[in-house]
Amino acid sequence: MNVLLAAVIGVLYATGVYMLMRRSIVKLILGIGLLSNATNLLLFTVGEVSRAAPPIIPKGETTIEGAVANPIPQALILTAIVIGMAMTAYAVVLVKRAYQLTESDDVDEMRITDVEV
Amino acid sequence: MTVVYPILVPLIAAVICGLVRNYRPLQRWVSLGATGVALVLNIRLLLVVQADGIQSVGIGGWAAPFGIALVADLLSAIMVVVTAFMGLMVAIYAFDDITEDHEANGYHILYQLLLAGVSGSFMTGDMFNLFVWFEIMLISSFVLLAMGGSREETEGGVKYVIMNMISSAVFLAATGLLFGISGTVNMADLGSRIHRLAAMHPVLVTAIAMLYLIAFGMKAAVFPLFSWLPASYHTPPTAITTIFGALLTKVGVYALIRVFTLIFGTVNVLWLAQPLLLVIASLTMLTGVFGAVAQYDVRRLLSFHIVSQIGYLILGLAIFTAASLAGTIFYLVHVILAKSALFLVAGIVNKNYGEYDLKKLGGIYYNNVALSMLFFIPAMALAGIPPLSGFWAKFGVIRAGLEAENYIAVGMALFVSVWTLYSMTKIWTYAYMRKRPADYDRPKVEMPSSSFWLRWGPTLAIGAITVIMGIFAGPLYGLATEAANQLVDPNIYITAVLGGSN
Secondary structure, eight states: OHHHHHHHHHHHHHHHHHHHHSSBHHHHHHHHHHHHHHHHHHHHHHTOOOOOBOSOOOTTOSSOOSOBOOHHHHHHHHHHHHHHHHHHHHHHHHHHHHHHHHSOOBGGGOOTTTSOO | OTTTHHHHHHHHHHHHHHHTTTOHHHHHHHHHHHHHHHHHHHHHHHHHHHHHOOEEEEGGGOOTTTSOEEEEOHHHHHHHHHHHHHHHHHHHHHHHHSOHHHHHTTHHHHHHHHHHHHHHHHHBOBHHHHHHHHHHHHHHHHHHHHTTOOHHHHHHHHHHHHHHHHHHHHHHHHHHHHHHHHSOOBHHHHHHHHHHHHHHOHHHHHHHHHHHHHHHHHHHTOTTSOTHHHHHTTSSOHHHHHHIIIIIHHHHHHHHHHIIIIISTTSTTHHHHHHHHHHHHHHHHHHHHHHHHTOOBHHHHHHHHHHHHHHHHHHHHHHOSHHHHHHHHHHHHHHHHHHHHHHHHHHHHHHHHSOOBGGGOOOHHHHOHHHHHHHHHHHHHHHTOTTSHHHHHHHHHHHHHHHTTOHHHHHHHHHHHHHHHHHHHHHIIIIIISOOOGGGOOOOOOOOHHHHHHHHHHHHHHHHHHHHHHHTHHHHHHHHHHHHHHHHOHHHHHHHHHOTTO
16 A cells, blocks of 8 residues: 555656646646645655554543554644645636736746846 | 744734724734734743743643644744844834735735744744744735736746745655654654654655755745745835845744754754755855846845845854854844845835836935935945944854854855945945936935835834944844854753653
């Protein structure tokens, strides 16, 4: 399972980076999305993927017996997903606005902040 | 509780601003009042930390390392004081500078959230929580940057957003990997376990350190990852540019200092990190200043200077002695103040003469001596002319470099400071001393006295502090040295957060 997940993460990172290298800003957004999901999956994988009971202490006891899942990676991923979604939503709106203003989705056309005009 | 206030005050202010969103003047006063309160409380925090040592609190009553810890050591406390001070100054300046359109779009809410994010990044003792504060800071800065909606702002926004999102992904991946091998995200806990981890996974720990270097380096705008900064910082209104230039990159520098002292400072990562940081620092100083020299738009010129000054900060970190870290901390405060004053002056010049472009400016000295002095003092402070703050800041870093026998880096720092002086002279000659080109010779636009003081007040105050910092450099350097001593011995921090048990 870990090997499979590692391979998936690798492919996602590679695709994401490839997308970031494109000149189209829409592909840039897709690339960012792939990168952030690859990272979420990375968090998931390093937290040890296992079959185990949920980490809930039974009523009336103070400890749990046996193997339980580690809740922290899931908490981290959930937070990261929510933040990633908000960021992506903003980026999409911004890119749409940039497209309206420049009438191009080519990053090479977006040079007015870099060169003397 | 003192540890919570730097975050709590701006967060509450943001909520209040949201509630009174339809009453725009009221929002301004809330924003102003909140930064004032934050400044008082943060100074109190600094005094408490100085008297009683590192303060730590577990959020929600969950003790570290299980809960999220907020930790105030001297560096954090100094940084939140500077944050609140800059927050207050820019809040005053914003009265005149920020248009009603911006305010209607929620400028004050986002401004307070930005300050909360910055303060949170300085206060947190938890790697993942640092990520969350970074994101709060970033999302508010994204919106603030592109709020005006012009083509320039939007294009600058795209570059800024994309680069910062990549850096966030790298940051998160590094934190995930670190969590994977250590099972903790608490910084103090990581610091106490890192020896064992580095012995078990030497390659992985080095790789994680490098990922952090990339992630924070991108936020701090170091060579070669700084391209987003000069592409975006000059586009929004002056107040927004100033607060960005003052705080955002410095949060990246702070995170680098924190991670490389507390977590990776004592393990065998420095063999790679230290020479790398030295090279990065030198090239950042150099490319930044050369970029600045080539510019004619004042704001772009100053944006490149932000990059150049980041190089000095990284140099102090790279030398990695108590003296050099003290120099870096002093430098951090100095550069935040001096650079902000210059941006604010650029805003005043633009208000009076309607231009940011050096080619179209001229003769301000003959027309308005007071304004030229307002520019001259922070400019000389930035260039490092004694007795202003910049001299002592550079002196500290360079002396530490000489003691550590890093002659090449020291030579580079001195070489770059000559060019810094040159680029300040360029602004001085073009905008202030020479005669204004006849094509652009428009009469000066007089400001009404209310907006005059709203702009001059904060600029004067910051300029005065660069002078005061120079004159009272001794005691302030003492404070910076104390802060650096806490950094070079991570055990102080670890014991304060985890208690004596580890």
